[in-house]
Amino acid sequence: MVEQTDTTGVNTQLRRRLGNSDLELSPLGLGCWQFSKGSGMVGKFWPVLADEDILGIVRTSLEGGINWFDTAEVYGGGKSEEALADALNSLGNAASGAHVATKWWPIMRTAGSIPRTIDERLRRLKGWPIDLHQVHQPYSFSSAAAEMNEMAKLVQQGKIRHVGVSNFSAARMREADKALRAHGLRLTSNQVKYNLLDRRIEHNGVLDTAKELGVAIIAYSPLEQGVLTGKFHSNPELVRGIAAGRKLSGSFKPAALARTRPLVDRLAELAGKYGASPSQVALNWLIHANGDTVFAIPGASKPRHAQENVHAMAFKLSSDELQELAVLADRCKR
Structure with a gap:
């Protein structure tokens, strides 16, 4: 892990190697699901963001030291990829060196x-290369090995740089890495x-297997849908205003909020010590509790949320x- 400073003297935060790849990334990336523009069933999870808000979120993330962005085909059927690409292209030199991961x-x-859809991914990304292409779920009509064989061909063709997976078990991670090794490649992330x-x-073998294989863990939902910010503990009435899909999480129930209060209170105490917020302390735990293995991708629906993210580093x-x-x-849990 290294610390870098740009030519203006601004601290560009820590950089660490992403798993078995040659990518030097910030411990936090920006999750871009919320850029879906309300398209598709998955995209309706978030409100529609204006282009200027997306631009502000991406700019703030870059200025704060974040140098990579995670999107996906299913996020608005490509709308998130397009919105991210438009923002990066609008920022010109300010986006130089940014990396894009999609799924x-x-x-x-x-x-x-996989090969039939890759050109559409590249079209949606409008000139931005795919530094990390991931299999979004472990459920398909093909084996993990078959998926990795197709991904390896894309690397060999220069259409993607590295291969990752998402939501894979320890056993399926091993299968994926073994298949990639046959092509002289390695699995980069889960x-x-x-x-x-x-x-x-930590208990089902995924983290241990990642460390053994040199695979990075990319943590999504790093704040448990906002529970770790403490705002729902301070004002339980806020639960009424969240999206229906998020309410399905048991973490918002009164008994769950009561059970997690001691943790949230301690996050607030540490936040005072470090001049931070509870959510920043929770993110800091995530990216440091396991050495350099874990990266995280908090989202942001407003530029101030992006500013909140970057201070966690x-x-x-x-x-x-x-x-x-x-x-x-x-x-x-007790």
Whole structure:
């Protein structure tokens, strides 16, 4: 892990190698699901963002040291990819060096759809190369090996640089990495849900396997749909205003909020110590609790949310604090 400073003296935050790749990325990227423009069933999870807001979010992220963006085919059927590309292109030199990760949607498809859809991904990204192409889910009509064989061909053709997966089990990660090794490649990353309140990957073999294989973990939902910000503990009435899909999470129920309050209160105390916010402390735990293995992709629907994200990289919790938060999080399950 290295720290860099740009020519103006502005700290561009930490950079770390993404798994087995040669990509040097910030520990936090920007998740771009919310750029879906309300298109498709998945895109309706978020309100429609204006182009100027998307531009402001991307600009703020870049200025704060974030140098990569995660999108997907299924996010608005390509609308998120387009919106991200438009923002990056509008920023010109300010976006120089930015990296883009996207994902192929496998459900109800075979591996043969990977090469058939890649040109559409590139078209939507409007000249931005695909530094990381990921299989979005483990469910398709093909094996992980078959999917990796098609991904390897895209690397060889120069259409993508690196291969990742998402929501893969430990066993399926091994299958994917083995298939890529036959082509002289390695699996780069596994994108999974991971945060202080959802640490399943620590117990189901996924995190251990990632460390063994040198695979990066990319954590989505790093704030448990906003629960770790503490705002719903401070004002439970806010739960009424969230989208119906988010309400399905048991984390918003009164009993769950009561159970997680000690953790959120400690996040607030540490936030005071570091001149940060509870959400920034939760993100800081995520990117430091497992060395350089874990990256995270918080979203942002306003430029101020992006500013909130980037400050999470401006400090580092002590080893004792990292452990303390893990213990408090474990108690939330009881």
